[in-house]
Amino acid sequence: MREIRTHEALNEALAEEMRRDPNVFVMGEDVGLFGGTFRVTEHLLAEFGAKRVRDTPIAEAGIVGLAIGAALGGLRPVPELMTMNFAIVAMDQIINHAAKLRYMFGGQVRLPITIRAAGGGGTQKGAQHSHSIESWFVNAPGLRVVIPSTPYDAKGLLKTAIRSDDVVVFIEHEMLYGVKGPVPEDEYAIPFGVADVKRPGSDVTIVAWSRMVHEALRAAETLAQEGIEIEVIDPRTLDPFDWDGLYASVARTRRCVIAEEGWRTLGVGAEIAARVQERFFYELDAPVQRVAAADVPTPYARELEQAALPHAADIVRAVLKITT
């Protein structure tokens, strides 16, 4: 199978869905002529024109608000907020409006909106440009939260997101855009709510998403040398969440480690840990472990930033803690 980079896979998904449905359009800062800060919207302007590939002012709340209105009016907007850091500027439109209008209007409206942006740290961009705030979105009812780790998942999930009649927050990772992986040339879409077993194993279940999937796979390699077989579960969508898929794995391994790049306190891992212990309190062989970012604003200095972010070594330590 051919191998392409994540940004190319995302670009294909956008182009294919724009060809498929004339109501789909992209809008955002530098998505047109510039081709997208991370090259995800490259060449779209040439193929679809300025009415469907809209460069916008730097006005994230306005961008999301316009997307909501456009969706109410029958279009299928795919706004890009460049990075998740700037989604914070648009939080009222995302949480108070996009996520709630359908409910508070008693089901009268549907909002087919896919809000794309890059998250994550690791490139010394400092405190305001390194966020992994997926837990904020998962916390709010009314949003689907998608967070792929591979080019294959990125393409298939973006296609599903765009076809969805609900609001999807689609979180990409800055450090994964250049990562290559196999992506078939034939049409495919990946359903929401279906976790992917990125590596099968029998001793410990590691739940990880986005960049942490790769860290978990590295940790699994190391641990395999110690004779510990790790199962890496990538939920791929945090809302809906494939609880059944996760529970099936934990039922076999009886040990669970959660690895996320977001802050530890009240992160998505806290919810997963709570549910796993609620369900498996008497079956677990060890307490559920969490690997996450330090609860500090992301520092700039390389050494400090690396110390703040979770790595494969942290996952290895967490696994060894509950297996030895």
Next chain:
Amino acid sequence: MIPAADQIEMYRLMLLIRRLEERVAETYSEQRIGGFTHLYIGQEAVAVGAITALNHDDPVIDTYRDHGHFLARGGDPNRFLAELFGRDTGICRGKGGSMHLADVERYFYGGTGIVGASIPIATGLALACQVRGDDRIVMSFFGDGATNQGVWHEGLNFAKLWNLPVVFVCENNFYGIGTDVRLASSLTEVYKKAAGYGMPGFQVDGMDVLAVRQLCEEVVRTVRGGSGPVLVEAICYRYQGHSMTDPGRYRARAEEELWRRRDPIPRLAKTLQADGVASAERLAEIEREVEQVTEAAVAFAESSPPPPLSALYEHVFAERFPGDPHA
């Protein structure tokens, strides 16, 4: 010239809003309505004059003071009051309440409780109208307070930048809750803010329904013709406090009296009779009809059941998955 039938309908709508709002105030005091309720009494001429200048399928979007616009759009008084009573027969199945009335069948996209937040949404609706090329235009209602919010400016900038078909209607009632517009806005004549976006701005007497209608007809025609967005400032006054829990101590009684003397409803009644459009008998008949509709709405709301608890998890998403929370 506004057709006679339209003038009479405008009278009926203003009276309907007034009488229903009076019943809302009563029933709120009796604790049959919960939460926040922001009355529209005093400002009826703006919603009625502006909305009746639209086609039936032009989208309208609103703030939390949305009762008047909902009713002016032709919304069902029964389902209106049932919503405020939190009943299953409410227009939003009892999930929205006073601040979040929406009636999508009538292209009324509802009230938001966050000041200014509806402006970019209105602009997005206008984008959809432009892209679909269906000749529709959007009307966006908000108060003077909204014009100091960031997203208000973002919305106007977008609207003009992309030449979108939207009429922004500011109801300037001089107070953002209890704060005088002079303490809140660097420019108290809101229509002048349009100039900052290269957009035409107009001011109109919002206590004169015929004046509002006339200006809005012209503006709507221009915008439908492709002029791009326009800002209309209607000068008006709410007789009650910001919400039902606000006694309005920040306003002088003399000021309130002054505005009550300019009440748009008797004002139109006088004009209709002077112009021979409607007789006193006809107006009295309308009054009786409105009373009946109002009483029927109260009875309907009172006799309607609350939403079933099974509705709790409905309408969060269009598509549901096994992992979703459920009853």
